[in-house]
Each structure stands twice: as structure tokens, then as C-alpha cells.
Amino acid sequence: MSNLLEKARSYETEKLIHMDLDKKPLFHISAPTGWINDPNGFSVYDGKVHLFYQYYPYDKVWGPMHWGHSVTTDMICWEQLPVALAPDQEYDKIGCFSGSAIEAEGKHVLVYTGVTKIKLDDGSEQERQNQCIAFGDGKDYVKYENNPVVTGEMLPEGCSRIDFRDPKIWKEDDTYYLIVGNKNDRQIGQVVLCSSKDLKDWKFETVLAANETGKIGTMWECPDFFRLGDKHVLICSPQDMKAQKYEFHNGHNSVYFLGDYDSETHKFEKEAPHALDYGLDFYAPQTTELADGRRIMIAWMKSWDACVIPNSQDWQGMMTLPRELSLEDGKIRQMPVREIEKYRKNPCKYEKAEIDKETTLSGIEGRTIDLTVELKDNDFMIFSMKLASNKEYETKFTYHKTDRMLEIDRTYCGVTKDIVCVRKIKIADPAGLKKMRFILDRQSIELFINDGQQVATTAICTPLEAQEIHFFSDSKIQVNVEKYDIRCEMAHTTICSK
Ligand code: FRU
Secondary structure, three states: OOHHHHHHHHHHHHHHHHOOHHHOOOOOOEOOOEEEEEEEEEEEEOOEEEEEEEEEOOOOOOOOEEEEEEEEOOOOOEEEEEEEEOOOOHHHOOEEEEEEEEEEOOEEEEEEEEEEEEEOOOOOEEEEEEEEEEEEOOOOEEEOOOOOOEOHHHOOOOEEEEEEEEEEEEEEOOEEEEEEEEEEOOOOEEEEEEEEOOOOOEEEEEEEEEOOOOOOOOOEEEEEEEEEOOEEEEEEEEOOOOOEOOEOOOOOOOEEEEEEEEOOOOEEEEOOOEEOOOOOOOEEEEEEEOOOOOEEEEEEOOOOOOOOOOOOOOEEOEEOOOEEEEEEOOEEEEEEOHHHHHHEEEEEEEEEEEEEEEEOOOOOEOOEEEEEEEOOOOOOOEEEEEEEEOOOOOEEEEEEOOOOEEEEEOOOOOOOOOOOOEEEEEOOOOOOOOEEEEEEEOOEEEEEEOOOOEEEEEEOOOOOOOOEEEEEEEEEEEEEEEEEEEOOOOOOOOOOOO
């Protein structure tokens, strides 16, 4: 084991002993210590679901990237394993950037971007991003001696060798495929496809998709590609994307394209992009397929541009709840992974509860909860809810029926920085907002709208004593409300072994 890896492992072990776990998310993965960003290597190996993540253990800001590691059997209760990768080689000395994983011949294979610097002829230095592999047993990983295995030199003329990252691997018949985020010298984001028979020798196949319209950002980060129902789905996170009417409001966005893929010619005919999430904090999603065929997606629950943590907190970064994806009426539908239902305790249900101006309902409160509110066909113009609230704090969701607009406002959630706090969501269903399912886990609110037709993910930094939930309607209405407390062992309680 390299010194850098050993140092990181000892550091996080020591830090975890003193971590105040009561303030951390209960069932969402959060930074063990320091900083985390993108989910990486989301995969099933040896019957367990593994998740790695971009990790800088030593500070609560981004730094030279390691890969942190967690494992689970049900995607709710996670166990932390020791840091898997450190930037300890010449070819990844700037960082082990995002990537993916696959099980191959009994081994767990990680595929990641090694970032390094090379000297140019004029003596100046320039960054290079190449794809590397590491083989492991589910806990310890050894980098391949001939890394990197996919380099920018393999790309056609005009493709960037500096922005060439985030490989996502899969296998079809006897061939491994890899898509990698890239851009060309006209700043057009694209995804390139490579193939290999043995994971070590790779060849460039084609540019699978590109931002031909110029409207979908610049560099396409963190691509993913898979079959869902009768379509193929390409996911990517374009940087610097302009908002378009009711979609793509996050600057750095995460989008998906549905399309038809010909696996012989590697042609992907894609349709127009859609936003994956309509909230304030969602980026770099990655999916995996479970043994039972479900396609599960998890994302980094943060925006690059916003810091939503209390000043006193010395860690930063969480993942979303894993979500089940399905295809419905030509759109992706997302629902919380069904395993969460095992952890629902203390049901508190109201049939036709009356909401008249500002109302609270006894027992409907909490910060680690699964809460569903059904609006039915009520006659109102404005309906709103305040969550994680008390006299001082609130995060408010307000629905205006006339224009089907739902507004999230976290201005009073406790933020102390000048960050974006309000987002407006046009409800896609012409029938309007019928059902909201909120998952709260101390520092976050994920809202599944109309059975997952749209999702809005938002981080908050509200002290835990703000537990109240308030309802408001501008005229007397009746709603169904169902709330469960989520009770489980804290994610990440295991102190990792050295
Ligand atoms: C996306 C990203 C990736 C990169 C990683 C670095 O959030 O910029 O493209 O691999 O983060 O931490």
C-alpha cells in the first residue's frame, strides 16, 4: 500500500472517532470526513452494492482526489470501507477523478480518470486526463502496472486531451465498452465510445453523442449509457449550460437523452434533452443495474456553486437517495429505492385532513421522515408547505395552481452565504400537482412530484430542533397525509480498518 493511501486511511479512521454523527444524514451517504463529490464505481460485486466517491479527506473543500468507499445490501444502511484509491502514481498525481466499476472474472475492476501534468516542448506544463484501471477484492485495489489504458492520443484530431474524463464501463456479450466525457476544440461537449476484449487493450470506436445544437453546455462530464424499457438513455452533466424556459436552471446541469442505439454500428439517435432534477442540489448522477433488473441512480446532492453547510461543520458533501428509474410516456420516472419502506416506522396518517389557512397536523413533523401529501381535486389557488421549520427557520414549497408553478424557497433554512435559494418548477402533468412525496434526512429534502414524474433535490442547513411542518391553503381544502419516521443504523458508522 502506498504511503498516500495509508495516510488517508489512518486519517479517516482517526477522524471518525470524533465525528458528531447525530448531525449527519441518517440514511444518505455523506462525507466520512472532509469533502466528497461525484458518486463513482456504483456497482454490484460479490452480491453487495458498492459505491465509491470523489473524496478529499483532509479538508471540507475540493482537493487532490481520492476514492472513498461504502458498501450496502439494501442501499439505505451503508457501511464505510477504507479509502480505495489515492493519487499516488505519476499518471494520477493530480487526482483520481471520477469513474465506474464492473465485476470481471471474480475481480472488482475500477475504471477512473488519472489526472497528471506533462511538460510541453516550450517548457510549460499542461494537464492530461487519461483512463486507468485498478483490480480489487471489494476492499483493497491494485492499480494496473500498464496504466493508463485509454489515452487522449487515441482520440481523433480536435478532441481535447485535457478534458477527457469520467469513464463509465459496461459489458455486452464478450466486449467491454467505455464512454468518456470529452469536448472538442470548438468547446462542443461530447461523449466518446471505446471498446476492449480484456479491459487492458482499448480502441476508440466513435463519438457516441455531441452537443450539435451548441445549447447543451460545454464539457460533458460524467456520462452514463444504458437500456431502459425499449429505449437507450444517455445521461451526462454538461458544464456551463444556459437555462431554457422551465428547464436546466443549475448552470452545471444533469440531463438525459432518450434514443435508439444500434449496437452494431454504435449509432445513437438521440432525442431532445430533459432535466433529471428540478431542485437546487443535484449533479453527476451515476446508475447501476441490480440483479433483479432494476436500474438505480444516485447523484451528488450539491451544486458546485453553492455551499449549504453551517460554518461550524467540518465536512461537506452528501449523495441523494438511490432512485429507481423507469420509463413512462417518453420520460424517465424516478422513485425512492423501495428498500426504504423496510425502515418506515410510526405511521401517522390523515384521510381528508382539513387545511384552512395556516394549519399543523398533530404528529406530522420530523427531520428523518418519508412524507406523502395528496392534494386531490381541491379548489384552491395557492397551497404551500413549510418543512424543517420553527419560528426562525423554514424551507417553503408553494404551488400556484393557475400556472402550475411550484416554488422552492430555502432562504430561511439557515444559509449564511449569498447563494441561489429559490427555484421554480413548472409541473409537467397538465392535471397539475396531485401528489408530493418528501424524503427528509436532516440536511436535505428530496421531493418526488406526482409519483416521480419530476424530482427536486435541495440541501438545507437547518438546526435539527426545527422539526415542524406547516400547511397553508388560500381556501378550505382536504388532503391526505401519510408520514413515517425513518429509523435505521446511521450510514457510515463503521470505523474503517486500516
Ligand atoms: C464532476 C467532476 C468530474 C471530475 C470530478 C473531479 O463533478 O468535475 O468531471 O472527474 O468532478 O472531482
